Amino acid sequence: MKIALTGASGRVGRGIAELAVAQGHSIVGIDRVPKHEELPEAVSFIQGEMDDYDALVAAFDGCDALIHMxxxxxxxxxxxHVVHNNNVVGSYNALRAAAENGIMRICQASSVNAIGHAYSRHPRYDFFPIDETHANYSEDPYSLSKWICEQQADSFARRHEGMTIASMRFHYVVPERAMAARVYPADGPNVDKHLWAWxxxxxxxxxxxxxxxxxxxxHEVFYIVSPTTTVEVPSLELAARYFPDIPVTGDLSGLRSFFSSAKAERLLGWDHDAAMAQAQ
Incomplete structure (x- = not known):
């Protein structure tokens, strides 16, 4: 498969490019910054801005799929206003340029923050573990931009029958749990703004x-989060200590995450820990 990959020089973009090339795909990388030295040599690279619509149309020519990061x-x-407008316009341009090229398989980066989370003044949660049915309480420009990007994907999927779009709600993407554990300890500040997730x-x-x-x-939204937290404290104990008034409506046994990725596991056959082990 020939895949257009925006944000190719970023951390997640580089990870996608490396795995895609290893699986036999060809990658056309697009980024506003020069080609990162860690990108595989096989990646064809185009430097350009996401607000240059005509350049995106040209870059996506001949591609079978799009991953917009x-x-x-x-x-x-x-x-x-720059954060919001950059993300919203960039997503629209990517989706529209894909449609113009007849690309029907699309994946785009969203975020756990699409409902309001790390950048909210006081995050609001209705239940744990959080899944795709949770209400939206976004209030900052980044969270709002991610929510709107998902709404744009709904619109494109309605407009173009047969198009599939996956919006991926990541949480602090890093190579290893130990790195996340240093940032999100059990008793650190602002636990309500990270929920020990990665x-x-x-x-x-x-x-x-x-x-x-x-x-x-x-269009489908997926939480793409580790099934376990960054800490060795039982999740039910953390919930009782920090969030005694929030209902636990799903599985928080052991070190289970406060976010549920069951939908991705069911619809995509995705297994976080199996994929992580393959890279080690």
Whole structure:
């Protein structure tokens, strides 16, 4: 499969490119910054901006699928309007350029923050573990941009029958759990803004590639999060200590994550820990 990959020089983009090439796919990488030295040599690379629609149409020519990872990854690094507008316009342009090229298999980066989370003043959760049915309480420009990107995907899937789009809600994508554990300890500050969650880099890449061959139709949102937390404290104990008023409506036994990725496991055949082990 020939895959257009935006944000190819970023951390997740590089992970996707490496796994895709290993699986025999060809990659056309697109990024606003130069080709990263860690990208496989086999990756064909085009430097360009996501707001250059005509350039995207040309870059996607001849591709069978699109993985759109290009975005400003958090608020605070740029003015709010820049974060929001960059992500929303970039996603629309990528989806529209794909449609113009007849590309019907698409994966795009969303975030656990699409419902409001790490960048909210006071995150609001209705139940644990959080799944795709949870209400949206986004309030910051980054979270709002990710929510709108998902709504845009709904629109494109309605407009183009046969198009499949997967929006991937990642949480702090890193190569190993130990790295996440240092950032999100059991008794650290602002536990309500991270919930001790993380995603392995190779597992994130595996989910993206699996989504291109998914059996679902239209647009689907998936939580792509490790099934276990960053800490060795039982999750039910953490819930009782920090969130005594939030109902536990699913499995929080052992070290289970406060986010449920059961939908990705069911529809994509995705296994976080198996994909992580393959990279070791």
């Amino acid at each position: 290009a975005a400003i990854p958090s608020p605070g690094r740029h003015p709010d 995603t392995n880099l190779n597992a994130a890449a595996d989910a993206c590639l699996r989504s291109l061959n998914g059996t679902f139709t239209g």
